[in-house]
Amino acid sequence: MLKIAKNRVSIWAVIGAILFMTGQVITNLYLPNLTSDLVNDGVATGDVSMIWQIGGKMLVVSFLTVIFAFGNVLLAARTSQTLGKNLRKDIYKKVLYMSNDEFDQVGTSSLITRTTNDVMQIQNVAMMALRMMIMAPITLIGASFMAYQKDAELTGIFLVVIPIIIVVIGVVMYFAVPLFKAMQSKTDRLNLVFREGLTGVRVIRAFIRDKFEQDRFDVANKDYTDNARRVFSIMAAMLPIMTLVMSGTNIAITWMGGHLIANQSMPVGNMLAFMTYAMQILMSFMMLAMVFVFIPRAQASAERIQKVFDLETRLTEPEQPRDVQNVAAAALDFDQIVFRYHGAEKPALTGVDAHLRSGQTLAIIGGTGAGKSTLTNLIPRFYDVESGAVKVNGYNVKDVAKMALQDVIALVPQKAVLFKGTLRENLLYGNPEASDEQLWHALEIAQAADFIRENDGLETFVEQGGNNFSGGQKQRLAIARALVKKASIYIFDDSFSALDFKTDALLRQALRQDATIQKAVVVIVGQRVSTVADADQIIVLEDGKMVGLGTHQELKANNETYREIVDSQIKEGSATNE
Structure with missing residues (x-):
């Protein structure tokens, strides 16, 4: 004591x-x-x-x-x-x-x-x-x-x-x-x-x-x-x-x-x-x-x-941290990733290899428990890989100070988390110095501006956990908060799941057209093929293994796992017909 x-x-x-x-x-x-x-x-x-x-x-x-x-x-x-x-x-x-x-x-x-x-x-x-x-x-x-x-x-x-x-x-x-x-x-x-x-x-x-x-x-x-x-x-x-x-x-x-x-x-x-x-x-x-x-x-x-x-963290800080903030262009690389959870017998991810550059979108798709969220958690270094490397803006995340790394990453988690207070206070989590114009711009992209205007605008009260909003509204507000942040990498971890197809399509179209997003790397985890179909690269995961990488058309033509996902969703009427 x-x-x-x-x-x-x-x-x-x-x-x-x-x-x-x-x-x-x-x-x-x-x-x-x-x-x-x-x-x-x-x-x-x-x-x-x-x-x-x-x-x-x-x-x-x-x-x-x-x-x-x-x-x-x-x-x-x-x-x-x-x-x-x-x-x-x-x-x-x-x-x-x-x-x-x-x-x-x-x-x-x-x-x-x-x-x-x-x-x-x-x-x-x-x-x-x-x-x-x-x-x-x-x-x-x-x-x-x-x-x-x-x-x-x-x-x-x-x-x-x-x-x-x-x-x-x-x-x-x-x-x-x-x-x-x-x-x-x-x-x-x-x-x-x-x-x-x-x-x-x-x-x-x-x-x-x-x-x-x-x-x-x-x-x-x-x-x-x-x-x-x-x-x-x-x-x-x-x-x-x-x-x-x-x-x-x-x-x-x-x-x-x-x-x-x-x-x-x-x-x-x-x-x-x-x-x-x-x-x-x-x-x-x-x-x-x-x-x-x-x-x-x-x-x-x-x-x-x-x-x-x-409790000793395995996520040690580097002695000579690299600067990922002042770089010419955004980049994200997965170099033959192998990762396992603490105490697990077999790896949760193996063989993940993909390379993204500024303006490109990476989509991750796979069945439940395939390792999609686990992969996104490696980018802000919530966990460390067992072998291979995750690189942000050209540097291994292990060689970057954690706060500096997470400063260039905007994350929308699987579960939309809002804090009690005003909407303005929640959005400013992304960037405390953002102007009202920037906040409204983020709400417009996230397709949330209309229902916010119907309330009290930026002064709309948010209950604990955002319980005064529906699931889809909470997701859009969480997306808007991430967009307020000026980041090199934007991660949307299955954050379109509560959106209807029209709102989903409008939001992704707005993301593609935004000048700030066009300079960054976007990572989208999705369950629906329609959500990931227009990505520049799609990683297909199955039981923690990367079984496919390519565009929608390439995977549809050559990857059996991806075709099964597409076919199952066509039967349900929820997949793209491209």
Whole structure:
């Protein structure tokens, strides 16, 4: 956990919190001593001036205690919250720069849990560390010394009480710590099921699987609840046991102290001070118990977060990055690509070889699972090839800084993703400096201008995920966002699938006629032959292998796989008749 906190908190704030807490403990330990003097030298002798004098000291010491406590709480809170803020920021930054392989290893639900619940556990323990972990041992040592000074004979009570407390704490920790550790993985599972239910609610309703999903959620929810109930029941049982021990200690001190006072072996004020120190000693043990119970859970959370930080990306940055941004003409090359997913037995892509130059369009077609999207993911270097090379503007993508590479690529993913806000804000993702004229031009090309004008124009509100638009509208807006970006390569990953044939044809015609697009390389992944037929080159994929490369006419004449796709779509009335 110290590794997690390193460089994420101010060492001066930590030192300040320790100093303030030390001051608070010293003043807390001094007050019972003053109380003893007040009773022995003032009340017992009837010396009013002494009462006023010692009472004045007590007021000053109490005021200092408040100041020290305020300073410690302020610095502890600021330090713990700063630690949480920096952890969340660093996790988010790590996630943004993760390769798809690393992202798949952890999972979305687990990343959400680690960024929220796990960070909160570390924040809470950081706060406890700067409060209880400092206060408890200092108070324990100081109170024990002060109690011994007041009466050495009475301190023998602690030889009985302290072993009992240690046994109670040990039993609680034995049963509670494993349950606390298990809570994080059970939180992961609960979040996973809940998230799947939310994102797949339409599918659940369509297949009338409400009862099944409710039962599935109930199992995860009950598992988490049962675990939480057990662990907090154990923790709750500790309080009455400790209260019983403290009450018994008070009775023993009162009984033994009463005999000492009766024998005039001990002043009354000393017994009052001794009782206060006894309570401080016992409370110190309780605080330590709380800390030791919660630390393992926070340690488990820290380990889970550290695993995210320790994920080693295979997408290393080049030592001497090449410049793909200032080139004369756009280019895209696949040189005998072989790629396999992490841990997979056989490659997902083999033998892909194609070369595109400025103004050309590459189409990729094939059956489901053929590797079309996988191939497009290699261009912005979401994954690295096993052998061969992907080249952008003449340079191997491994020799280009990732941010510089992705700056010359505009991508429309398979699933159209829009963010909550205005349409203008969404379109400016492509180019933050784009003018309204450029935004409208992109909307015109994407065949989205008409329905946007019917709303509030560029100020049209976009709900989370773009849920206030249809599937086809979301696709066109995602395409417009990509077109706003001035890129060397435009990738449309099956992003025309929700468009009708007329809109599809108009959009592709507008793309061909646009001056900016004519200077770039366009990559289109499509399922329909009509979408890819006018491309300069078409890659035909089957089971991850490139089984054809050429124009529509060439493939139609010479490639059996492509002919089968064309024939199947002609029967369905969806293919081109060219």
